Amino acid sequence: MRGFPDRLRRVLFWSAAVPVAYLLLVRPLLLRWGATREEARAALPGDELMPRAHVVATRAVTIAAPPEAVWPWLAEVSGPDERLAPEPRKFGVGDLLPAGRGDAGFRVERAEPDRLLVLSIRGFYVTLSWTIALRDLGGGRTRLVSRQRVRCRPGVPGFVYLLLSQSADFLAVRGRLAAVKTLAEREFRRSFLEPRAGSRVP
Template identity: 50%
Template sequence: MNAFRRLLVPLLLLKAAALAAYLLLIRPRLLRWGATRGETTRPLPGDDIVPRPHVAATRAITIDAPPEAVWPWLAQMGGHPRAGWYAYDHITNDDHPSADQILPGLQRLHVGDLLPTPPVEGGYTVERIVPGRELVLAIRAFHVTVSWTIVLLGDEEHTRLLFRQRLHCRPGLPGLVYLLLSESADFLITRRQLTTIKTLAEKAAHKP
């Protein structure tokens, strides 16, 4: 028993140190990937949907293309039969490949439109839209409320894309499970999504 305790105590201390390092050093960087301090603190449309978030992430990327070249890729987002989420399609789009071209028939979004999130039923609802500049989406489920805000800032040559996600879970096991699972996957999916949009927009904008 004493030998077991001698092994257990260092193990517990190591786990506690690893958890502290993640919470204090790694997690904050993941939640603000690519964004400046000013971008993480500035108010954005849609913040009021989740006024007291359990998780708040603001991420950003610079795209070498004007906002009008980036917007069409955002306007057609959504799970199959829309253009996809530009991330890991086997996870976020029921294994249907995301579009690699602009689809004219999917360019008109309206408040209240539903953007599917297969294989899960339902999806994100369009809460606010300013074509070419702002897109606010939200999910309101029984255990969680999530808001997505995408804002495009830029000039004739470049776009700064700001992406903010805010999440609030209801008390109880379903909300806790969703929180733990979503935070672990959210960074990887969002980074893939933003880098893919950057690649697609730059390629289309610079096509001869």
């Protein structure tokens, strides 16, 4: 039992060190994946929907396609539906986008074609606003900036979601942004490779 105090001290040290390392090193990366400091700090439309958020996550990705080629795929961020080709989509205020099986879905709060989509969802344990902003970089490229502001209600379910929103949710959002990037770039490239309707192929 002589070494027991040393083992106990090591256990206590790592029990404190791991959470601190997560909060100081890992958590900021998860909440700002792909985004610059300027993008993370800048105000975005939709911020006013959740002024006192527990979690603010700003993520971004550059897409090799113009905003008008990205816009038709934005419905994929709430829940990919495995469409093989984009369909013309008009987002109207009050429309619901699916958020998974059994969920009420994201409500469209604001929509500006090829530029901005603001969504919200209100559950029994969480309220969330989600802004997807498209910025034309020129040269057929788009900067997509995604911001989620999350406020959890008191109680165990809200606390659990608060923890998940900083880790598991990161994987889900990153996957959806990557899906939008892949689909938009694929269809944009295909639009150049395929002959236009009615044109003659030499």
